[in-house]
Amino acid sequence: MGLEQLYQQVILDHSKSRHGSGLASTAAPEGAASGQSHQLNPVCGDEITVRVAVSDGHVSQIRWDGAGCSISMASASVLSDLAEGMEIGEFTGVIATFRDMLRSRGKVTADPEVLGDAAAFEGVSRYAARVKCAMISWVAAEDALGQAVSKSGK
Amino acid sequence: MVATPAHLLPSVGLPSAAQLGNEEVLRIRNDFPILQQPVNGMPLVYLDSGATSQNPLSVIESEQEFYEQRNSAVHRGAHFLAVEATEGFEDARATVASFIVADWDEVVWTSNATEGLNLLSYSFLNASLPGAAPEAAQFALGSGDEIVVTEMEHHANLIPWQQLAQRTGAIVRYIPVDDHGVLDLEAAESIVGPRTRILAFTHASNVLGTINPVERLVRLAHGVGALVVLDACQSAPHMPLDVKDLDVDFAVLSGHKMLAPTGVGVLYGKSELLNAMPPFLTGGSMITTVTMEKAEFLPSPQRFEAGTQKISQAIALASAANYLTETGMGRIHEWESVLGMRLVEGLASIPGVRVLGPEAGVERLGLASFDVEGVHAHDVGQFLDSRGIAVRVGHHCAQPLHRRYGLTATTRASTYLYNTTDDVDALLEGVAAVRGYFGA
Numbered sequence: 001m002g003l004e005q006l007y008q009q010v011i012l013d014h015s016k017s018r019h020g021s022g023l024a025s026t027a028a029p030e031g032a033a034s035g036q037s038h039q040l041n042p043v044c045g046d047e048i049t050v051r052v053a054v055s056d057g058h059v060s061q062i063r064w065d066g067a068g069c070s071i072s073m074a075s076a077s078v079l080s081d082l083a084e085g086m087e088i089g090e091f092t093g094v095i096a097t098f099r100d101m102l103r104s105r106g107k108v109t110a111d112p113e114v115l116g117d118a119a120a121f122e123g124v125s126r127y128a129a130r131v132k133c134a135m136i137s138w139v140a141a142e143d144a145l146g147q148a149v150s151k152s153g154k
Numbered sequence: 155m156v157a158t159p160a161h162l163l164p165s166v167g168l169p170s171a172a173q174l175g176n177e178e179v180l181r182i183r184n185d186f187p188i189l190q191q192p193v194n195g196m197p198l199v200y201l202d203s204g205a206t207s208q209n210p211l212s213v214i215e216s217e218q219e220f221y222e223q224r225n226s227a228v229h230r231g232a233h234f235l236a237v238e239a240t241e242g243f244e245d246a247r248a249t250v251a252s253f254i255v256a257d258w259d260e261v262v263w264t265s266n267a268t269e270g271l272n273l274l275s276y277s278f279l280n281a282s283l284p285g286a287a288p289e290a291a292q293f294a295l296g297s298g299d300e301i302v303v304t305e306m307e308h309h310a311n312l313i314p315w316q317q318l319a320q321r322t323g324a325i326v327r328y329i330p331v332d333d334h335g336v337l338d339l340e341a342a343e344s345i346v347g348p349r350t351r352i353l354a355f356t357h358a359s360n361v362l363g364t365i366n367p368v369e370r371l372v373r374l375a376h377g378v379g380a381l382v383v384l385d386a387c388q389s390a391p392h393m394p395l396d397v398k399d400l401d402v403d404f405a406v407l408s409g410h411k412m413l414a415p416t417g418v419g420v421l422y423g424k425s426e427l428l429n430a431m432p433p434f435l436t437g438g439s440m441i442t443t444v445t446m447e448k449a450e451f452l453p454s455p456q457r458f459e460a461g462t463q464k465i466s467q468a469i470a471l472a473s474a475a476n477y478l479t480e481t482g483m484g485r486i487h488e489w490e491s492v493l494g495m496r497l498v499e500g501l502a503s504i505p506g507v508r509v510l511g512p513e514a515g516v517e518r519l520g521l522a523s524f525d526v527e528g529v530h531a532h533d534v535g536q537f538l539d540s541r542g543i544a545v546r547v548g549h550h551c552a553q554p555l556h557r558r559y560g561l562t563a564t565t566r567a568s569t570y571l572y573n574t575t576d577d578v579d580a581l582l583e584g585v586a587a588v589r590g591y592f593g594a
Contacts, residue, residue, distance in 0.1 A: 003591075006536065007533075015592075016593065044530075044547065044549070044562070045549050045556070045562030046530075046532075047562075067562065068532075
């Protein structure tokens with residue numbers, strides 16, 4: 001398969017625009033419960049810190065700081081766009097869908113209705129070495145979300 | 155009686171006196187089945203031998219021949235196959251010993267170089283414990299002792315020493331590298347001192363390509379009574395290696411980096427040292443007398459070879475050593491220097507590319523690690539793969555070294571005797587196109 005299926009234009013664009021980056025420079029919204037998670041990929045040294053804030057049963061803000069390849073940076077950017085404002089249960093469902101797609105070795109077709117721009121990562125599932133790159137920010141978000149939810153007492 | 159196969163005989167053909175060139179390299183490449191295949195529709199350009207080299211057919215056949223004709227346990231059994239297997243195994247040891255100019259009983263088979271370094275570290279730890287034999291006292295470490303390594307070490311030649319230090323109260327000190335990937339020898343002279351018990355360093359850097367001044371470091375260490383451990387993983391496959399001439403106390407190397415299969419490596423040690431060291435792994439094959447209470451151990455090398463050994467891999471490693479000797483280690487080294495220079499000069503002239511290690515024109519191994527501004531190493535590697543070019547990306551098991559240069563990951567192209575200047579040029583052409591593709 002060609003490089004274009006891996007590096008879809010939406011991935012290349014997000015890898016540069018990096019929506020949601022700037023954790024250190026942005027405070028969590030007042031009154032929201034937040035959690036923060038740092039993840040490291042020891043294979044390549046990529047790392048990311050994601051902070052998730054929740055209020056009224058919704059993800060009220062996602063911010064992240066990280067360094068890594070275009071796949072990992074684009075994935076964090078897409079995640080931020082997708083998750084903000086989403087109901088918590090729906091977000092955990094989307095994380096599970098994204099993970100299933102990435103682990104499917106190309107067998108699961110992405111549904112843009114559910115995954116939005118994250119559907120562009122479908123091609124990554126055929127590159128076993130790159131699955132972690134796409135997944136790292138989502139793993140951090142999942143962990144941070146869990147912390148935020150338990151702090152919010154839900 | 156099955157005759158010893160020609161590839162195991164110690165007398166191998168003399169290498170040609172002429173320098174290696176593209177024409178002969180293309181003939182050499184024909185010996186390597188894996189290099190004949192296309193990758194992503196392109197001819198494979200394999201530039202990842204620093205991680206794992208490929209096997210010539212003669213090496214693959216030597217392993218197959220063992221299983222077809224001689225497979226048996228070694229050093230036990232009185233039957234025909236047991237004798238055949240033992241002879242093959244010990245002939246292989248003699249061949250590999252002669253490849254590094256050691257005596258046969260100074261070559262201990264290990265699974266890889268990492269295991270060789272852990273063997274040393276754990277043996278020295280055993281020597282440091284209460285109840286160790288008196289002859290092991292020379293290896294005992296304690297509070298106030300220092301283990302010196304360099305900033306350019308592979309994790310395999312770093313973490314075993316960190317662990318040994320943590321367990322014995324010793325400390326680890328580092329000889330720094332300068333901006334051009336060269337060891338700071340002035341600093342080394344102030345760091346290596348009366349407290350130094352072990353100086354462990356790489357002969358040649360897997361990241362920088364730097365070839366270290368072994369003789370000078372050995373003199374420094376021996377001057378203060380310290381033991382010298384040489385990581386020869388990147389030198390043994392690529393240049394003539396004479397452990398006796400270098401006068402190192404220990405050296406490790408890895409089979410799969412020198413045309414042999416994975417799962418086999420070598421620990422070299424001076425015979426008198428090996429025989430005074432406490433064993434690391436214990437069990438069958440390494441003992442003389444065993445009672446319900448205790449055991450006595452065989453001398454080296456069996457002392458360190460508990461359990462059933464990697465017999466076919468050892469035989470294949472000897473076959474690889476013969477292939478290299480016949481080609482000529484000096485010629486291989488010269489050719490790879492040519493490729494290394496071409497790599498560095500070419501990469502350095504591409505805008506936005508920063509090459510680590512010695513500058514263009516300075517001697518280095520036939521490898522180069524580099525950073526492409528604005529493009530992560532993983533993306534560089536993926537882009538090159540789409541052109542059939544295999545390189546390594548990441549920190550190459552040298553995180554402290556990458557940190558030293560303010561990087562987390564680089565791309566590394568590493569050559570071997572089967573690479574032509576066309577391979578280097580294909581890489582350079584690919585790297586030149588990377589930033590455009592990713593819009594960097």
